[in-house]
Amino acid sequence: MMKKIFKRYRVFGVILIINLILLIVKPSLGTSSLKGTGDNLKELIAIMPPIFLLMGLLDTWVQKETMIKFMGEGSGLKGILIAFLLGSFAAGPVYVAFPFAAILMKKGSKFFNILIFIGAWSATKIPISLFEASVMGWKFMLTRYAIDIPVIILIAYITDKIISPIEKETIYENIKNLE
Incomplete structure (x- = not known):
């Protein structure tokens, strides 16, 4: 079960680790990278619910x-x-x-x-x-x-x-x- 969860979210984990390493090694770049990752995540969260709704309608109708x-x-x-x-x-x-x-x-x-x-x-x-x-x-x-x-x-x-x-x-x- 745990292995399946790690496999599913491995890309997210890799991005998080890279951002943390950047924060430690080069804080200004790490902060900028973390902000960019956060902005992309916000965009994804804003776009995906309506898309999933439309996909569900297409699939059903x-x-x-x-x-x-x-x-x-x-x-x-x-x-x-x-x-x-x-x-x-x-x-x-x-x-x-x-x-x-x-x-x-x-x-x-x-x-x-x-x-x-x-x-x-x-x-x-x-x-x-x-x-x-x-x-x-x-x-x-x-x-x-x-x-x-x-x-x-x-x-x-x-x-x-x-x-x-x-x-x-x-x-x-x-x-x-x-x-």
Whole structure:
């Protein structure tokens, strides 16, 4: 039991130990590092509850059959478009995309569409793009989209082909084991 707890929180423990060492060795850097860690933790605590709520709603309200129909094997262009839209209208930092991707996988989304979703979340978020257009101009934003969208598709395609069916199956099994 105790070993399982240590394993689960080992990253937190390592970060805490590093911060404590920095506080002892170089107090100014340690204080700055500890403040940064605290700020990141506050952001995480503020973001995660609404994200978990949305994930729970997605998991409860969207039937597996529906997800398979729209984003599963054989969904074609429709699945790619939905993955782009889901990722583009998302809010929050990219690390939030991974729990959402896990739910999409659990519901039967095709691996390629999951990769598109993560790529869209990281590069084509509408709220950020609107801010970007107001600062950098619409031409810049549209040029970036003209480059980003094909590159996201290309990266997803290459990644989908490189990862073997056995590895994909293992990833999907790992997602099922998280329940």
